[in-house]
Amino acid sequence: MxxxxxxxxxxxxxxxxxxxxxxxxxxxxxxxxxxxxxxxxxxxxxxxxxxxxxxxxxxxxxxxxxxxxxxxxxxxxxxxxxxxxxxxxxxxxxxxxxxxxxxxxxxxxxxxxxxxxxxxxxxxxxxxxxxxxxxxxxxxxxxxxxxTTTEAVLMIGFVSAALLYLPALLHYENYTVSIFYRWWTIHLWVEGVWMMIMGGFLAYLLIRLSGADREVMEKWLYVIVGLVFLAGILGTAHHYYWVGVPTYWLPIGGVFSALE
Ligand code: HEM
Ligand SMILES: [Fe+2]
Missing domain, CATH: 1.20.120 (Four Helix Bundle (Hemerythrin (Met), subunit A))
Structure with missing residues (x-):
């Protein structure tokens, strides 16, 4: 310490x-x-x-x-x-x-x-x-x-996690609407911003424990952030299948979940 x-x-x-x-x-x-x-x-x-x-x-x-x-x-x-x-x-x-x-x-x-x-x-x-x-x-x-970049990715993760919790504070009378927004919080947490938080920790650990080059780690962190934005956000659609949204979400959810 x-x-x-x-x-x-x-x-x-x-x-x-x-x-x-x-x-x-x-x-x-x-x-x-x-x-x-x-x-x-x-x-x-x-x-x-x-x-x-x-x-x-x-x-x-x-x-x-x-x-x-x-x-x-x-x-x-x-x-x-x-x-x-x-x-x-x-x-x-x-x-x-x-x-x-x-x-x-x-x-x-x-x-x-x-x-x-x-x-x-x-x-x-x-x-x-x-x-x-x-x-x-x-x-x-x-x-x-x-x-550092590692901290930046970690902080983007935490700030987004906090922002994504906001829809959870609202109450929706309609069950379908409620489930729809619920997935914004849950999926985007576990498959979006938590990935960034863990990416930040992993980069730090690799730099500290295995002496990996900081610049290399930071480049990979950018790749992770990019993938999270692309695949994490659209991949949320794998929860839309059963909540009454148009069918085009099916291929979008499938393809981007696979990318995740
Ligand atoms: C002794 C170990 C564990 C046992 C016996 C156990 C048992 C269960 C059972 C019986 C359910 C309910 C399934 C249903 O709704 O029919 C459940 C749900 C769940 N468990 Fe565990 N669990 C264990 C450990 C864990 C751990 C370590 C995690 C994650 C870190 C976890 C995450 C979950 C989640 C997310 C659900 C909800 C799934 C859903 O409703 O779709 N569990 N678990
Ligand atoms: Fe999901």
Missing amino acids: RYQSQSVAYWYFAVAMVLFGLQLVFGLLSATKYIGPDPLLYILPFDVTKVIHTNLLIVWVLTGFMGATYWMIPEESRAELHSTKLAYVQLVLWTLMGVTAIIGYLFRYGTGNKLLEQPLPHKIVIVICMLIFLYNIGMTIRKAGRF
């Missing part, structure tokens, strides 16, 4: 691992409904356990992403984090949000929108945490005055 403030990453990973463990528990609980007999069937029914399973996944992955970023940015920008305290405040808020959401799901308190089940107060806390995070990272880079 080259910078003291990188140590916040440890707690982000610790929380991520606990939530990951819980995800597995709720995955196993969901699976027992299939292979039963399940004594918990009427206490923890499938809809409840599955919602918790998939939502924990989103929360732990994002916790890991944020922790890894707090680790990577000081090394890339060669400076301590802008505020370690803010990073911990964010983690506490984030964890409270995740835990209370699970408790809520146990009592079926949620929007029923698959993977985006978080109730509005939780969604607002998610947005606040994301803003704290972007501010902290942005200030660190600004103060350091060193902004």
Whole structure:
């Protein structure tokens, strides 16, 4: 560890691992409904356990992403984090949000929108945490005055991830419309901007661990960003097949998903 403030990453990973463990528990609980007999069937029914399973996944992955970023940015920008305290405040808020959401799901308190089940107060806390995070990272880079391509790709990923969450804050009466926009958030997250976030981390790791040439890595990052924009965005159409859009989405979705 080259910078003291990188140590916040440890707690982000610790929380991520606990939530990951819980995800597995709720995955196993969901699976027992299939292979039963399940004594918990009427206490923890499938809809409840599955919602918790998939939502924990989103929360732990994002916790890991944020922790890894707090680790990577000081090394890339060669400076301590802008505020370690803010990073911990964010983690506490984030964890409270995740835990209370699970408790809520146990009592079926949620929007029923698959993977985006978080109730509005939780969604607002998610947005606040994301803003704290972007501010902290942005200030660190600004103060350091060193902004690498690896960081740029990572930041484009995070800013886009935050922007894509905005449609999830709206409520649509029409189920088809609701499902349509839901895919903008879900697909463009997992097959679009998360790729950029992971691309940023991988480039950093390859430079650090295998001594790969930074210039070469950066060139490949541009290729990844280009592919994400082309294939990731149009590839979203592989979710449109069953939501009542015109048939031309079928070939578009097929071809660009294959490219992805
Ligand atoms: C012990 C390990 C796991 C078990 C037993 C398990 C079990 C399950 C079960 C039973 C379902 C519900 C399937 C259905 O709706 O019919 C499910 C859904 C899901 N699981 Fe897991 N799971 C495990 C680990 C994971 C991991 C590690 C991830 C990802 C990091 C994951 C991601 C998902 C997702 C995204 C869904 C929703 C799929 C959909 O509704 O289309 N699971 N899992
Ligand atoms: Fe997809």
